[in-house]
Amino acid sequence: MDLFIAIFTGTIIAATPLIFAALGELVVEKSGVLNLGIEGMMLIGAAFAFWAVIAGLPMPVAIIAGALGGAAASLLFGVLALTFLTNQYAAGLALAIFGSGVSAFLGRNFGSAPIDALDRMSIPFLSDIPVVGPMFFRFDPMVYFAIVMFFVISWFLYRTKGGLILRTIGESPETAHAIGYPVIRIRYLAVLFGGLMAGLAGAYLSVAYTPLWVENMTAGKGWISLALVVFATWRPLRVLLGAWLFGGMTILQLQGQALGIAVPSELLSALPYLATIVVLVIISQNRQMLALHFPASLAKPFRPAT
Amino acid sequence: MAAPVIATVLTLVVGSLLFATLGYDPLVTLQAFFIAPLNSLNGLSEWLLKASPLILIACGLAVGFRANVWNIGAEGQLIVGAIAACGVGLFYPNPESPILLPLMFLAGACGGMAWAAIPAFLRARMNTNEILVTLMLTYIATLLLSWLVHGPWRDPAGFNYPQTALLSAAAMFEPFDYAYRLNASVFITVVAVFLMWLFTDRSFLGYKMSVSGAAPLAARYAGFRESSAVWIGLLAGGAAAGVAGMAEVAGPLGQLSPQISPGYGFAAIIVAFIGRLNAFGIVLGGLLMSLLFLGGEAVQMNLGLSAALTRIFQGILLFFLLAADFFIFYRLRRIPEHA
Numbered sequence: 236m237d238l239f240i241a242i243f244t245g246t247i248i249a250a251t252p253l254i255f256a257a258l259g260e261l262v263v264e265k266s267g268v269l270n271l272g273i274e275g276m277m278l279i280g281a282a283f284a285f286w287a288v289i290a291g292l293p294m295p296v297a298i299i300a301g302a303l304g305g306a307a308a309s310l311l312f313g314v315l316a317l318t319f320l321t322n323q324y325a326a327g328l329a330l331a332i333f334g335s336g337v338s339a340f341l342g343r344n345f346g347s348a349p350i351d352a353l354d355r356m357s358i359p360f361l362s363d364i365p366v367v368g369p370m371f372f373r374f375d376p377m378v379y380f381a382i383v384m385f386f387v388i389s390w391f392l393y394r395t396k397g398g399l400i401l402r403t404i405g406e407s408p409e410t411a412h413a414i415g416y417p418v419i420r421i422r423y424l425a426v427l428f429g430g431l432m433a434g435l436a437g438a439y440l441s442v443a444y445t446p447l448w449v450e451n452m453t454a455g456k457g458w459i460s461l462a463l464v465v466f467a468t469w470r471p472l473r474v475l476l477g478a479w480l481f482g483g484m485t486i487l488q489l490q491g492q493a494l495g496i497a498v499p500s501e502l503l504s505a506l507p508y509l510a511t512i513v514v515l516v517i518i519s520q521n522r523q524m525l526a527l528h529f530p531a532s533l534a535k536p537f538r539p540a541t
Numbered sequence: 542m543a544a545p546v547i548a549t550v551l552t553l554v555v556g557s558l559l560f561a562t563l564g565y566d567p568l569v570t571l572q573a574f575f576i577a578p579l580n581s582l583n584g585l586s587e588w589l590l591k592a593s594p595l596i597l598i599a600c601g602l603a604v605g606f607r608a609n610v611w612n613i614g615a616e617g618q619l620i621v622g623a624i625a626a627c628g629v630g631l632f633y634p635n636p637e638s639p640i641l642l643p644l645m646f647l648a649g650a651c652g653g654m655a656w657a658a659i660p661a662f663l664r665a666r667m668n669t670n671e672i673l674v675t676l677m678l679t680y681i682a683t684l685l686l687s688w689l690v691h692g693p694w695r696d697p698a699g700f701n702y703p704q705t706a707l708l709s710a711a712a713m714f715e716p717f718d719y720a721y722r723l724n725a726s727v728f729i730t731v732v733a734v735f736l737m738w739l740f741t742d743r744s745f746l747g748y749k750m751s752v753s754g755a756a757p758l759a760a761r762y763a764g765f766r767e768s769s770a771v772w773i774g775l776l777a778g779g780a781a782a783g784v785a786g787m788a789e790v791a792g793p794l795g796q797l798s799p800q801i802s803p804g805y806g807f808a809a810i811i812v813a814f815i816g817r818l819n820a821f822g823i824v825l826g827g828l829l830m831s832l833l834f835l836g837g838e839a840v841q842m843n844l845g846l847s848a849a850l851t852r853i854f855q856g857i858l859l860f861f862l863l864a865a866d867f868f869i870f871y872r873l874r875r876i877p878e879h880a
Contacts, residue, residue, distance in 0.1 A: 271672070275856075311860065320871075321863035324611055324672070325814055329863065332807060333856020339849035455680050462673045501688035508677040512663075519669040 240369050242486055247378060250482030252277070252436040252444065254381040256460035257467070257474045258388050259432025264464055265392060266425035267405035267532035270312050271327025273433050274457030275334020280305035280437025282341040285448055288350050298353075298377070298438045305434020306427050308334055313426040317419050320536040335451060345448035352446035353377065353439075377439050382475075384432070389471040401425060405530030408537040418537060433457065455508065462511045466518050469528040477514075484510050544869055545815050545822070548861035549829065555857055565844065573843055574836035574850075584835070586721035590793060591834050594619075594785035594802075596827030597730045598809035600737040601781025603818040605774025607741065608750040609757070612775050614660070614675025615782040616806025617682035618653040622783025623790040624686060625652025627797045630712035630790070631694070631705060641711045645787055646729075653783015654776050656682065661775035665768035671775065679806070687799050694797065704798040713791045726788035733781060738820035750774065782806055803834060804852070811859045830855070 256273050263270050284301030288294070308330060315326040353375045356362075362372040392398040401421060404411040408418045440452055459481060467473035488503040496503070519525065556574070557567035578584045598615050605612045612618075626649035633641055656678060663669035687703075696706040714724035740747040753760040753770040761767065789801060812830045816822030837851030 315860060315863050319864045319867035321866065325859065326863055328613065328810060329856050329859035332811070332852055333860065336849045336852025336854075336856055340847050340853060343847040343849065455676070458673060458676050462677075465670060465673070499688050499692060501684040501691075505681045505684045508680045511677050512669075512674050515673055516663055516667050516669050519663075519667055522668060 236366070238490075240366070242483070242490060243370055244374070245486035245489070246479060246483040247374065248444065248482070249485045250478040251378050251381045252439045252456055253460050253463060253478040253481055254385065254475060255432045255436035255439065256457060257463040257478060258381075258384055258471065259429040259436075260460055260464050261467070261469060261471060261474055262388060262392070262401070262432075263425050263429035264469060264533055265405045265530055266401050266422045267408060267530050267535065267537070268316060268422050268426055269323045269327065269534035270309065270316070270330070270426060270429055271324060271461065272308070272312050272330025272334060272457075273429075273436075273460050274453055274455070275331040275338075276305040276308045276430050276433035277334075277437035277440070277453045277457045278338035278451065279308045279334045279341075280434030281441035281452055282338040282437075283434070284438035285345060285350070285441040286341060288442055289345065294353055294442065297442055298435065301438025301441070302431045302434040305432070305437060306430035308337075309426050309430020309433070312430075313423050316536070317422050317426070320538055323534045323536070331457070339450050342448050342450060347448065349447045350442065353443035375443055377435075377443060385471060385475050392471065402530070405532055408532050412537075412539050418539060422537075433460075436460070459507065459511055462515055465525075466514050468518065468524050469530065480514075481507060481510065544862055544865035545817070545826070547865045548815070548858055551861045551865075552854060552858045555861075556854060559850075559853075563846075565846070570840065570844065570846075574840050575832060577843075578832065578835040578839045583721055586723035587835060588828070588831055589727055590723050592827045592831035593727045593730045594789060594805045595809050595812050595830050596824055597733050597785045597788075598778070598782045598805060599812035599816060599823045599827060600730075600733050600820060601778040602809055603813040603816070603823060604737065604740065604747075604750065604777040606813055607747075607754050607818050608770040608774045609754040610664075610771050610774030611672045612657065612660070612675050612778040613672050613810065614657075614677075614679040614806070615778055615809055616802060616804065617675065617679030618656045618779045618782035619786035619789070619802055619806045620679075620682040620686050621656040621786070622649040622653035622779075623786030623794075623797065623801055624682075624689060625649055625655075625783070626787035627705060627708065627790045628694075630708045633712075636709035637711050639711065641709075642714070642791065645712060645791055646784065649783045649787025650780045651783070653779040653781070653786065655779070656783070657775040657779025661772045664775075665771045671771070675775075686797065686801070690797050690799055696796075702798075705796045707796050708791065713795060714788070722793050724792050726792050729784060729788060733784075734820050734824055737823075741819065746773070782809075808834070808855060811855055814859060815862055829858075833858075 256277060260270065260273055280301035283304030284297045287297035287300040312326050312330045315321045316323045355373055355375045358372040362368040392402065400416055404416065404418050404421055412418045445452060463474055463477045466477045484507050488506045491503050492500050557571055560567045560570040579588055602612055602615055626645040629645045629648040630641065633644065659678060660671040660674040663674055664671040690703045690705060694705045696704055714726045716722055716724045749765045750770050750773060753765055753767060785805060790797060794801060808830050812823055812826040815826035815829065833851050833854050837848045840846040840850065841848040
């Protein structure tokens with residue numbers, strides 16, 4: 236039972252950064268913009284948050300600093316992709332490389348000492364219930380915040396006028412522009428939101444998940460988040476389920492390594508990456524499903540006619 | 542051709558500002574970053590040694606990029622090429638054989654192509670996005686290399702260091718001069734640049750691939766198959782990266798260790814773009830990128846700055862390049878307010 240609870244809670248925690256990053260990217264892609272630079276924004280967010288903690292700032296400020304770091308990085312992408320109409324693949328890649336450089340540069344003096352991780356909450360009464368308490372009511376606040384963000388984003392995209400406008404822009408910016416919506420401005424907001432969320436994801440990694448500075452600590456989680464959006468066929472609930480699936484994979488392979496299963500640890504470490512490929516292949520088979528929710532203008536530069 | 546020059550100049554400007562904010566004299570630092578590394582014969586040898594894999598890989602990748610085939614995993618293909626080549630070098634029965642080096646060359650190319658064939662098959666047959674697959678395979682290749690050098694291929698006489706035994710002399714390119722590391726593998730790159738130019742500028746197949754990239758609908762109407770563009774694009778990149786990996790292991794490295802590339806596979810993507818996806822541009826882009834690597838190492842050693850600066854400069858350079866295009870493709874003009 237204890238092992239089950241450990242795997243369950245580990246899964247939820249490992250999924251949290253993926254939920255933040257992938258939900259953010261979902262909103263960006265729903266507006267018709269493809270930002271491949273999640274990995275870079277996460278790394279910058281991680282460095283900013285860790286920096287703030289070392290500087291003695293309180294934890295909430297550190298997490299906000301991480302989010303703002305991610306947003307600032309996303310702005311670089313936004314200017315290139317939205318104002319300068321560059322190829323979005325190339326701009327996103329540039330951001331990924333730039334972000335990893337900035338993060339490593341900021342982190343050069345962070346040392347190797349661990350910091351005090353984000354505290355877990357014990358929700359009164361509920362956390363004392365046997366089994367259910369430790370399973371659901373003893374996480375750090377960011378875990379719950381990620382779930383809240385899922386509800387907020389689902390509600391926004393499908394139940395508000397703003398969400399409808401955003402999705403319209405993603406399907407046909409020409410139409411949205413003709414009706415009179417500020418396409419570029421709304422896409423900027425979407426990109427900034429994606430940056431905030433990726434920054435949060437990075438902050439979560441460096442101050443809660445592994446409260447220790449390791450260069451390139453995202454280890455591909457930004458790219459996996461991108462894959463999650465495809466896997467989810469651009470629907471929020473599936474992003475959530477996908478993140479838990481990958482979180483579970485991460486934890487199972489860690490447990491496997493801890494138990495000393497007679498398989499090379501590298502093979503276990505490779506499982507999340509292999510799983511990403513397998514899942515992508517399965518999803519791509521169903522072209523109809525992909526086409527149904529795919530934002531039709533994704534990654535196509537748009538310039539309003541004057 | 543103006544955009545790459547403008548981007549380089551702007552990168553230098555931002556670089557000086559960055560150095561100034563960090564409290565270093567910008568002129569001294571720029572000199573240490575971009576000029577001092579080339580001040581000696583050894584520096585020039587290192588410059589070409591590092592430019593060679595960058596140019597080679599970028600040539601292969603550009604073939605795919607022209608057709609909108611996004612192979613982002615050249616780093617992984619380089620690693621697998623190096624593993625395959627080193628495997629041949631270590632286990633071929635006759636370590637003095639003159640055919641050893643050509644065999645390793647083939648093994649490197651095949652290793653890289655095999656690793657690139659996975660995303661090619663998945664994209665052509667299964668409609669799977671090649672960007673994510675090539676990237677995931679890069680992480681897997683890194684783990685494969687780590688497993689080999691920690692496990693089955695670890696040198697028994699290597700004091701438990703995670704590395705293979707050194708390759709025999711016949712399994713390595715001979716340096717032009719033993720005082721420096723530059724070796725004959727640069728000629729492979731020269732040939733690759735020529736082949737790339739022939740393919741993109743002088744062959745019908747290359748033309749078809751450019752059409753697939755620039756106007757997919759027109760290409761389909763003309764009967765050019767998208768799947769062949771995918772296969773050729775990915776295999777060209779894979780072969781080039783695999784050979785670059787072989788040249789590393791049979792050149793400056795001489796053995797495998799957990800980290801065999803300072804990110805050549807990723808930097809080559811930028812080189813391809815700076816070079817405008819054309820052969821001669823890529824040569825210039827590769828020389829510039831190689832200088833960024835050398836400069837990063839030099840300021841780390843001499844001024845105690847972080848080598849991560851190299852990646853920052855790479856990112857900034859690509860940012861400026863992309864932005865400069867805008868001013869070349871579009872002309873800005875002032876619009877009178879609500880005329």
